[in-house]
Amino acid sequence: MSIVAALSKVTKRYPGTVALDAVSLEFRAGEVHVLLGENGAGKSTLVSLLAGMQQPDEGAILVGGQTVRIDSPRRSMDLGIGAVFQRVLLVPSLTVIENLMLGGSWLRRLAREPALRRFGELAQLLGTHIDPDAPVSGLSLGEQQQVEIMRALWRDEKLLLLDEPTSMLTSHGVADLGRSMRRLRDQGVALILITHKLLEAFEFGDRISVLRLGCVAGEIAPQRLQAMSEAQRTETIIRMMFGIGVGGEGGPADGHEAELAILLGHKIHGPAIIDRARPPVLSVREASTAADYTETPLHEVSFDLWPGEVLGIAGVDGNGQKHLAEMLAGQRGVRSGLLRLGDADITHGHVPERRQRGVRYVTDDRLGEGTVGKFPVATNLVLKEVGASPWWRHGFTNWDLIHRHAREQIKSNDIRTPSELTPVNHLSGGNVQKVLLARELDAHAAVAILNKPTYGLDLHNQRLALDRIGAAAARGVALIVISTDLDELIEISDRIGVMFQGRLAGIVDNDDRAADIIRRLMTGAATV
Amino acid sequence: MTDGSTFAGFQATLLRVLVPVALALIVGGLILLVLGKDPVGYYGYVLERSLLRWGGAQETLTRMAPLLLIAAGLIVAFRAGIWNLGGDGQFLLAAVASAALAPVFIGILPRGLTLVACMLVGSLVGALWSVIPAVLKARYGVNEIITTLMMSFLGTSLANVLIKLVLRDPDTTVPQTRSLPVDDRLPRLFGTTIHGGLVLAVLTVIVVHLMMTRTAFGLKLQVLGANRAAAVHAGFRVERLILAAFALSAALIGLAGAVEVLGVWGTVRADWNPALGLLVVPLVFLARFNGFAVIGFTLFFSALMVGGESAARRVGVPQHYVLVLVALLLLFLGIVEYLDQSRRKSGTP
Ligand SMILES: Nc1ncnc2c1ncn2[C@@H]1O[C@H](COP(=O)(O)OP(=O)(O)OP(=O)(O)O)[C@@H](O)[C@H]1O
């Protein structure tokens, strides 16, 4: 099979980090090449080199056998490389079709008709139903990502880079994406797929490479991949990803066997003991939110939450989960209904008041609203406490204390960053999430709402995040975990509620029959 | 953000400023050469008249006062992501208000109280003139660039109308407000012609800088400026912050107007409009919203203005050539910044 693009001994450094260290890889036509690796391993950096966002410090990039210099995104497109990034990069005020037409040469008149035709082809190829004239700001994150994929495929690209495209999609959307990836592959396109989900890697990948600390830790060619069982693949890859030697070889490897077991998905925390005879910590009664054009509003949602309980919220993305989270956090007004936290009526409390009472919210829009990208990690760690003691006294900032606090948090939460002064948007996706978790699951949390807490995290950090959720519950924190990943919810929740069209279609106890009922509730086919 | 620039960082910053300044002066000189003027003579003359001669130096320092106060106001707004371009209207109305009140107050109040009262009134008038754009922005998201520019246009016209129709001093032929006697103006510093407003202005810039970098309020404004969604997410009262930033910014610019009247002119003539509001904008950008850097750039600019005016008469280079130099400076700062970043991006040390 012909090699479309290749990296030869490519090195890329950032202040304080070697993101890629003499990496050599080849990407072949008609092949889905999956890149795996822990958070910060250098996957996105590799993509940004091919996409012309960054230039390598050393080594060469070859496209079609020629050494090329990809010094701009436009050059990358001219070379037939399309990319979908981890962060959505659309212009929110423009419509879908306008965003897609932006890629064209600016000398030519923007031609709507051919653009609409191309949009139709791609919509069919991807199996999406998006209105081309809808403003992008009105689309869900999942839909926005579909538009990103269309843009990357717009000019019949020969190499398609997909940096964690599935993290925001529903399982249905993932299956659709998988189908279109196969079609593209069969047309001879080379695809690079980055994901943290091993099952996706196995299902869609023809070849798997693992990056670790900026180096290629291993590559599994198609024949070998097919010959392995799923358990073998999983273990091999996890060992490569986290640098765990094969057991029995001696050395420090043995000590990692326990960790390997955790990574392979064994429960750490037993079920927390929840005393439902005691009053609930949070009561929500017939709460509704006002409609706006971006998200489904809530309609008369009621539930109770007890200390130490994990309430999972399942449902297809865009069924009111965002409003639920924002309403509980105090970021969005309650139109009607009642919210009680302990003895206090907090229906009309704003974010600072609720935060002071122990309400925490980990948003899924980490760089959009969860952090200020160009501000240091340290500042972001106290972003929701601005003005509060001990960091502020009479309104004056104690930077020393804030920085010291940040160094402690960086250490105890294993946040990979050169320093506490590094702008948070220089961190890899998974490490940004660690910053948020550190900020929100602090010692004073009473009720925490977590929206898609593990998306973008590598296996290890997923386990750590779930572990932190379990530990918080064991401390008596009541948690609401919103996720589109049902398996994950089943693993950690005590009860699981299902959102459908802005209503809480039902709450079920997490037992053996839960999965079936939830799947039916999710499609609106049943109510409880 | 944080203030902890190391010495090496400070050196690099200095270099990033000095190189563009040198380039701007060189290219500016080349342009003069093409125009058939003697650049060395011009620069020498500007330097001598604005800094080396005691009279010129005093003039340069005096001119800095309103520039600094306006810069302080712009720093507050710009850091909060608010483009208050209505400085001229805020400045003039405040100037007119304090010019109108000062002669009245001085009849009933002691001098010190009169000056303070007039400065407060000036600040208040400036702040009031920003209320409409502020509310429109906070409530309805109306772009403040357009509204502040429009209010500025209205404000300068209104100031004129007020002088010609209401506040006119009947004893003068040129329409102007009643003058505040020279002895009742802001006190001079140690027998120079520099008035106390300069001290106030320098202190204000420093206080504003510290407020932006070392207080909760300043950080909230910076978060608002950098990512409004994050400000909402963190639970800041975004509408109130916008109103506060606008009011503070315009109040400082109003204070500049009051200080200029109370310190230098003692009166406002009809059709007087120094149009400093927009002149200061590039200086604030050159300084990257840093208060201490603003002081340096303001000194540079003020000297160019003073020297440039004398040079206009003597060397025959129009006074506005100073603006060409500022524009060149802005251009080279941008280029140096760009080169610096792309060098960092491609990773060559
Ligand atoms: N612009 C930047 N400035 C400084 N350091 C950076 C920058 N971008 C990335 N890094 C660093 O380079 C390393 C690799 O980051 P990269 O984003 O490629 O990781 P990743 O494999 O994509 O991780 P994730 O799975 O979390 O997305 C990280 O240590 C990160 O902190």
Ligand SMILES: [Mg+2]
């Ligand atoms: Mg990444």
